[in-house]
Amino acid sequence: MDRPDAAPDEVDRIVDAWEAERPDLDVEPLRIFSRVHRLARHLDRARRRAFEAHDLELWEFDVLSALRRAGAPYELTPGRLIAETLVSSGTMTNRIDRMSARRLVARRSSDDDRRIVLVSLTSDGKERVDAAMAGLLDRERALLAGLSAGERDSLAEMLRAVLRPFDAPAATRPEGHPS
Incomplete structure (x- = not known):
């Protein structure tokens, strides 16, 4: 124990x-x-x-929140979304297609280079991700209610230490690390 x-x-x-x-x-x-x-x-x-509760799937929230965190004008390339959400390009293409059909995101060509595609958050997508984030934080705050502020800080630091090798670029990972 x-x-x-x-x-x-x-x-x-x-x-x-x-x-x-x-x-x-x-x-x-x-x-x-x-x-x-x-x-x-x-x-x-x-x-x-x-x-x-906000008519979103977990994967939709991941994409919408990556766009929302990017700041105005809330758009990223599909490549950047792949890096943010850790999925394959085929998976991201499928997700963008499905979310575009639901009018949560929109595709457009870059004004600077027509070969570059940008995925942007629609007003509906922004409203949903904002509401879902607020609801998520309420739920997660309740889960942590039994811990003091110091315990929460300590837990966050310990988890950061365990996760650090996974998030490190491959070249700097400890030899034999399983990630």
């Missing part, structure tokens, strides 16, 4: 079972990453519900 005063959770049960079955293994990483994995699944479900 992580803390003597903490009630056991599902991960404690899993770790205890592995320790009993395979005492030769150091299962310490399971205490952390099994919780991260379970939390990610719960957060994914919560995010999907938050976005459904």
Whole structure:
């Protein structure tokens, strides 16, 4: 168990079972990453519900929020959207097509170079992503309500440290890193 005063959770049960079955293994990483994995699944479900309330899919929110974060005039190239959302070019083309059909985004040629395509946020897309973001933050703030400000800061810093190698350019990743 992580803390003597903490009630056991599902991960404690899993770790205890592995320790009993395979005492030769150091299962310490399971205490952390099994919780991260379970939390990610719960957060994914919560995010999907938050976005459904605004008639958006999770992937639509990802694209719309990348455009919104870009600032006025809220447009990016498909290549930049691929980099922001970590999907393939074929997947992005399909997403842009579907979102364009729903009038959440629009395509246009660049004024400077007609060969460059820009994807822009429509007024409906902007309204939906803004409302979905506000709803998401309300839900996520409630999930963190049991932590003090200092605990939230510490958790954010610890997660940053674990994620840093994954987000680093391939050339600077530690040798043998699984990302």
